[in-house]
Amino acid sequence: MTRREEWERFKTFSFSTKVQYVYDNYLAQLIVGGMILIGVTIIGLSLWGRFHPDEGVAIGVIDYDGFMERLEEVDEEVSIGTYQGETYEMLESGEGQNVLYALAAQISTEDLDALVAGPDTILFLQRESDDFFLDLASVYTQEELDALEGRLLYKESENGNRYPVAIDITDSSVFSGGNTGNGIYFAYAVTTDKQEQLRAWVDKVIARQG
Secondary structure (H helix, E strand, C coil): CCHHHHHHHHHCCCHHHHHHHHHHHHHHHHHHHHHHHHHHHHHHHHHHHHHCCCCCEEEEECCCHHHHHHHHHHCCCEEEEECCCCCHHHHHHCCCHHHHHHHHHHHHCCCCCEEEECHHHHHHHCCCCCCCECCHHHCCCHHHHHHCHHHEEEEECCCCCEEEEEEECCCCHHHCCCCCCCCCEEEEECCCCCHHHHHHHHHHHHHCCC
8 A cells, every 4th residue: 555545544534543543553653753853852952052051140049038139239130049038057957958959959950050148058068079169269260369368268178178169248238237147158059150240240249348
């Protein structure tokens, strides 16, 4: 039977018969075709993401969500999101386990570029090198780190070496008049590819004095 004859015969079938006919004769082809379609879609999305990168920058806030609106005013192109009411004490006690999982997931999927939090929170999250946050030596030159020395928060690596993991931004006027606890720090998420935008944002925050 030719393809044309098969098609003419197929058109005379009832709907249920057509479904059964396709299932009996073309199931393997449909599966292969579906797999090819999925593969093409994945490749297409990957290429689109590569040539049309997401320029949005997302910064999370823990310990100091009361400053969210002020932080949003620094740069309208930077999105600020808070883990409402979450604090170091809650994370350390285990009450914030869901937030811990959410942070890990957002960083692993590159949906979170940086975190603003207290020093205890940052050191608690950074249990190992490149766990949640970047070593600042991969973002700044040694000369730039020397200039930031008074602002740097250090973490000790598994090998006993100290490395800078966050920048103190507490003295910015963004936080004036509010409760800044034992300090407000900024850390780069280990998966972020928005380092230049984040550096510019930190510079703007620090520049707001008085």
